[in-house]
Amino acid sequence: SVLESIAKADEFELCYCQGNPGVLKRLTGDSKFTDLRDGVTDAFNTVISPDSFDVFESVAFFENNKDNREEIINIILFFLRDVLYKKFEMSEYIVNKDKINHINAFGARVSAKSCLKMMKTVTDIQKARGKNGNYTIAVTMMLLKCREEING
Numbered sequence: 001s002v003l004e005s006i007a008k009a010d011e012f013e014l015c016y017c018q019g020n021p022g023v024l025k026r027l028t029g030d031s032k033f034t035d036l037r038d039g040v041t042d043a044f045n046t047v048i049s050p051d052s053f054d055v056f057e058s059v060a061f062f063e064n065n066k067d068n069r070e071e072i073i074n075i076i077l078f079f080l081r082d083v084l085y086k087k088f089e090m091s092e093y094i095v096n097k098d099k100i101n102h103i104n105a106f107g108a109r110v111s112a113k114s115c116l117k118m119m120k121t122v123t124d125i126q127k128a129r130g131k132n133g134n135y136t137i138a139v140t141m142m143l144l145k146c147r148e149e150i151n152g
Contacts, residue, residue, distance in 0.1 A: 012037075015095040016078060036068055040075040041099050047147040048109045055143045062139040069135060073126045080119050083107045087115070110150050118146045 009017075009028045017024035027033050043058035065072060079102070082094045086107050096103060110118070125142040 011097065012078075012095045016074065033071070036065060036071060037075050039065065040072050041079060041096075041102055044076050044079065044143075044146075045102055045106060047143055048106055048150060052147065055147055056140070058143065059136060059140050063136050066135045070126075073122060076122050077119060079103070079106075080115055080122070083110065083115050084112060087112050114149045117149050121145045121149070 009024060013024060013027050017027060039061050043061040046054040046058040049055070062072065079096055079099065082096045082099070082103050083106050085091060085093045086103050094100070094103065107115075121142055125138050128138060
């Protein structure tokens with residue numbers, strides 16, 4: 001039942017579902033979603049790596065999980081949102097509390113303005129995904145644009 005899902009859900013799952021009980025029920029206790037979230041966080045964090053080759057290596061993760069592209073985009077957006085909350089000293093609103101080390105490292109390399117630009121880049125990829133059809137190219141471009149935003 002939905003009440004059981006709410007009782008079992010962690011803070012991230014409760015926020016991620018955005019009030020949709022069906023999504024909450026599907027995600028609660030789903031180790032595949034937890035693994036996806038961990039992988040997305042690690043793969044997206046390659047944009048702050050000093051080695052640009054790391055970005056290209058992370059594309060393989062996104063390609064291998066392309067059936068979950070909607071979740072991937074949402075996980076990245078929640079992560080970037082939390083980076084902004086951290087930058088504005090509003091840590092009580094962070095939902096990726098278990099990813100605070102990633103959030104701190106990312107936030108140390110990016111300005112709030114750059115973070116907002118990255119969020120736009122990610123949402124642009126989300127909107128365009130049906131138009132260009134090539135997910136791998138879209139993800140590669142997203143990661144490279146985010147990296148460029150950080151490194152100039």
